[in-house]
Amino acid sequence: MEFFDILVSILGSAVRLSIPLLFTALAGLFSERAGIFDIGLEGKMLASAFASACVAYMTGNAWLGLLAGIAVSIAFSLIHGFASITNRGNQIVSGVALNFVAAGLTIVLGQAWFGQGGRTPQVPGEGRFAPIILPGVDAMREVPFIGPLYANVISGNNILTYIAFLMVPLSWWVLYRTRFGLRLRAVGENPGAVDTAGISVPWMRYRAVILAGFLCGFAGTYLAVAQSAAFINNMSAGKGYIALAALIFAKWRPVxxxxxxxxxxxLDAVANFMQGKVVPGIGEVPVQIFQALPYVLTCILLAGFIGVARPPKAGGVPYTKER
Amino acid sequence: MSTASVPLPAWISYGVIPLINLMLAFFFSGLVIWSIGENPFEALKFLVQGALGRGDAIGFTLFYATSFIFTGLSVAVAFHAGLFNIGSEGQAYIGGLGAALVALALDRYVPWYVTMPFAIAGAAIFGAAWAFIPAWLQAKRGSHIVITTIMFNFIAAALMVYLLVNVFIVPGKMAPETRTFLPGGQLPKLDWLMALFGLRLGPAPFNVSFVIALVMCFLVWVLIWRTKLGYEMRTLGVSPTAAVYAGVPYVRTVIVAMLISGALAGMMALNVVMGASARLQVEFVAGAGFVGIAVSLMGRSHPVGILFAALLFGILYQGGADLSFEMPNITRDMIVVIQGLVILFAGALEYMLRPAMVRLYQQFAGK
Known part of the structure; x- marks a missing residue:
C-alpha cells in the first residue's frame, strides 16, 4: 500500500500544479484560435498574481483579489491588443515586451509599496481560497483505492481548481457550439472571409484577447492567493511558457x-517527489530531466513525430482591411 | 485613404519615429518612477552618473554593452532572414559551455592569445549547434521557430544546471561552477585602452571581447549587405515566396542564418565566462539574450544601430545598479521595466505614430 499512498500524493499535487497551466493554456487557446499569438501569457499570469496578492492582503477578501487579478490581466491583454490588432505590430515582440514589463513592474512596485524585496506581505487566512472538503469524504475513506483518491485528489482542492475544470467543457462549448466561437475560429483561419460577412475582425480579436486576459487572471490569482499566501518575485517561473507548450501539445483543442x-x-509533481531519491537499478535520476521533459516533448510533437500540430492559419498575421 | 502605403522619407522612418518611440518609452518609465514617489530627473541624473561618471563605471558600462552587441547581432541576423530567434539566451548559455571546455583544456599549457581563437570557435560552434535543431525544425518540418527556440532556452537551462551540478562542480565546493581558469584561459582587460583616455578601469571587467564584438559588427555588415548569402537572407526576410521563386534555397538559407545567429549569441559567453568571472557559472547569461531583442529592434537590425543601442542598454544596466544604491526605493528591476517599454514602443508599437506622421508630412510637404 505504500506505493499506492505515494501515487495518490503525487496525483494530488499534480492536479494542484496543473491548475495555473490549465487556466493559462485555455487563455492562450482563445487568443491563438483568433489569430493572435500570445507569448505574454507568462507576464499576464505574473501581473495578475501580484495584483490579486496586493488586493487580497489589503482587503482580506480572496474574491476581490481575484477581481483585481482579472482586471490587471485584461489591462495587459488590451495593451497587447492595441499593439497587435489596432497598430498591426509584431505580436511576438509585443508579448515579449509585456513579459518584461510585468517581471520588472511587479518587483519595483512591490518593493516601493511593501519594502520586502518585491514580495507582498502574507495574505491573511480569510483572504485566501481555502480547500473545500467535498461531502462524503469520511464515508468513502474506508473504500479501498477510490476512497483515498477521492479524499486527496478530487476533494480538498480550492474553488479555483473546480472552476478550472469547469472551464474546459465551457471553452469547448463556446468555441464549437456558439456563433461567437465559430466566428472566433474563423477569424484565426481566414479573417478576410469573416470581414466579407460583415463582422469586424478587430472587434472579434479584441474580444478573444480580453477572454485570454480574463482566464490568465484566474491563473495568477491561483498562484498567489490559493496555492501560496503571498506574491513572490517571479513566482510564475516559466509556467506561462509551459502552458504555451501544453497548448501546442494539445494541438489547440480544449479537451x-x-x-x-x-x-x-x-511531470512537475514527479520531479518534486524524485528530488534526492534513488531509483533501484538506475541511481538518482536528475530532476532536470523532468523539468526539461515538457519542452522536449513539445519539440518532438512540433517536429511532426506525434501527429501533426497545425496552428491556426492566420496566427501572428495582422489583418489589413484595405490598401 | 489608408496611410500605410504612403512613402515617408528615410529621415522620418529611421530617425524621427524611432526617436519619438524611444522618448515615449522613457516617458512612461519616468511615470513609473514618479508614481512610487521618486523624482524621475533625479533618478536620471544618478543613472547617468553611475554609468559614465567614473573610469570603472564606464568600464562596467562597456562590459555590459559588449554582451549586448553579441546578442543584438544574433537577433538581427536571424531577423534579416525573417526568423525571430528568441533563443539567443539559450544559445549564449550553451556557448559558454564551448568556451569553458576550451579554457579548461588549454589554460595550463598556452597563453591567452593562443586560447582565444579556439575559445571563439568553441563558443560559436556550441551556440550554433544549439540553434541548429530549431533551425532544422523550421526549415524542414515547418515548426514555428519562436516556439522551438523558447523551448530550447528552457532545455538549455536544465542541461546546464545538470552539467554544472553533477559534472563540472569542483569536488568539495558547494557552488555549482567550474574551477577558476588560469590566466591562459582568461581574456585580458582593456585597461591600457582606458588609460589612453586618462581613465582607470579599476575592478571593471571590460575586456578583449569588446574588440571581438566590434569585429563581428563589421563582419555582420559585410555579410548582410555585401555578400550573396546576405542578399538571399534579406530576400527571404522580405518575402519567402518571392525568394523561393527566385531560386533562393529555402532550407539552406534558413539553417545557415540560424547557425550564424546562434554562433554570435554563443560568442557572448566569451565576455562573461572568460573575460569577467573566469569560470562557468549557473545563469551567467542573466537575460542578455533577451536584451538582444530590444537592442536589435532599437538598432533597426543594423550593426551601427546595434552598437549604439547596446551602449544605451549598457548605460541602463550599469547606471541602474548604481541608481538602486542611491535610491533604495527603486530596485534594479526598474531596468527590466525600461527594457520592456523600449521593446513595446520601439518594436510592437513602431507603426503607432506613422499615420499621424504621414498627415503632418503631407501638410508640410504641401501634397
Whole structure:
C-alpha cells in the first residue's frame, strides 16, 4: 500500500500544479484560435498574481483579489491588443515586451509599496481560497483505492481548481457550439472571409484577447492567493511558457489541453517527489530531466513525430482591411 | 485613404519615429518612477552618473554593452532572414559551455592569445549547434521557430544546471561552477585602452571581447549587405515566396542564418565566462539574450544601430545598479521595466505614430 499512498500524493499535487497551466493554456487557446499569438501569457499570469496578492492582503477578501487579478490581466491583454490588432505590430515582440514589463513592474512596485524585496506581505487566512472538503469524504475513506483518491485528489482542492475544470467543457462549448466561437475560429483561419460577412475582425480579436486576459487572471490569482499566501518575485517561473507548450501539445483543442496540462503537472509533481531519491537499478535520476521533459516533448510533437500540430492559419498575421 | 502605403522619407522612418518611440518609452518609465514617489530627473541624473561618471563605471558600462552587441547581432541576423530567434539566451548559455571546455583544456599549457581563437570557435560552434535543431525544425518540418527556440532556452537551462551540478562542480565546493581558469584561459582587460583616455578601469571587467564584438559588427555588415548569402537572407526576410521563386534555397538559407545567429549569441559567453568571472557559472547569461531583442529592434537590425543601442542598454544596466544604491526605493528591476517599454514602443508599437506622421508630412510637404 505504500506505493499506492505515494501515487495518490503525487496525483494530488499534480492536479494542484496543473491548475495555473490549465487556466493559462485555455487563455492562450482563445487568443491563438483568433489569430493572435500570445507569448505574454507568462507576464499576464505574473501581473495578475501580484495584483490579486496586493488586493487580497489589503482587503482580506480572496474574491476581490481575484477581481483585481482579472482586471490587471485584461489591462495587459488590451495593451497587447492595441499593439497587435489596432497598430498591426509584431505580436511576438509585443508579448515579449509585456513579459518584461510585468517581471520588472511587479518587483519595483512591490518593493516601493511593501519594502520586502518585491514580495507582498502574507495574505491573511480569510483572504485566501481555502480547500473545500467535498461531502462524503469520511464515508468513502474506508473504500479501498477510490476512497483515498477521492479524499486527496478530487476533494480538498480550492474553488479555483473546480472552476478550472469547469472551464474546459465551457471553452469547448463556446468555441464549437456558439456563433461567437465559430466566428472566433474563423477569424484565426481566414479573417478576410469573416470581414466579407460583415463582422469586424478587430472587434472579434479584441474580444478573444480580453477572454485570454480574463482566464490568465484566474491563473495568477491561483498562484498567489490559493496555492501560496503571498506574491513572490517571479513566482510564475516559466509556467506561462509551459502552458504555451501544453497548448501546442494539445494541438489547440480544449479537451486535449486539459490532458496536456495534467501531464505536465504530473511531470512537475514527479520531479518534486524524485528530488534526492534513488531509483533501484538506475541511481538518482536528475530532476532536470523532468523539468526539461515538457519542452522536449513539445519539440518532438512540433517536429511532426506525434501527429501533426497545425496552428491556426492566420496566427501572428495582422489583418489589413484595405490598401 | 489608408496611410500605410504612403512613402515617408528615410529621415522620418529611421530617425524621427524611432526617436519619438524611444522618448515615449522613457516617458512612461519616468511615470513609473514618479508614481512610487521618486523624482524621475533625479533618478536620471544618478543613472547617468553611475554609468559614465567614473573610469570603472564606464568600464562596467562597456562590459555590459559588449554582451549586448553579441546578442543584438544574433537577433538581427536571424531577423534579416525573417526568423525571430528568441533563443539567443539559450544559445549564449550553451556557448559558454564551448568556451569553458576550451579554457579548461588549454589554460595550463598556452597563453591567452593562443586560447582565444579556439575559445571563439568553441563558443560559436556550441551556440550554433544549439540553434541548429530549431533551425532544422523550421526549415524542414515547418515548426514555428519562436516556439522551438523558447523551448530550447528552457532545455538549455536544465542541461546546464545538470552539467554544472553533477559534472563540472569542483569536488568539495558547494557552488555549482567550474574551477577558476588560469590566466591562459582568461581574456585580458582593456585597461591600457582606458588609460589612453586618462581613465582607470579599476575592478571593471571590460575586456578583449569588446574588440571581438566590434569585429563581428563589421563582419555582420559585410555579410548582410555585401555578400550573396546576405542578399538571399534579406530576400527571404522580405518575402519567402518571392525568394523561393527566385531560386533562393529555402532550407539552406534558413539553417545557415540560424547557425550564424546562434554562433554570435554563443560568442557572448566569451565576455562573461572568460573575460569577467573566469569560470562557468549557473545563469551567467542573466537575460542578455533577451536584451538582444530590444537592442536589435532599437538598432533597426543594423550593426551601427546595434552598437549604439547596446551602449544605451549598457548605460541602463550599469547606471541602474548604481541608481538602486542611491535610491533604495527603486530596485534594479526598474531596468527590466525600461527594457520592456523600449521593446513595446520601439518594436510592437513602431507603426503607432506613422499615420499621424504621414498627415503632418503631407501638410508640410504641401501634397
Amino acid at each position: 486535449p489541453v486539459m490532458f496536456a496540462c495534467l501531464l505536465f503537472g504530473f
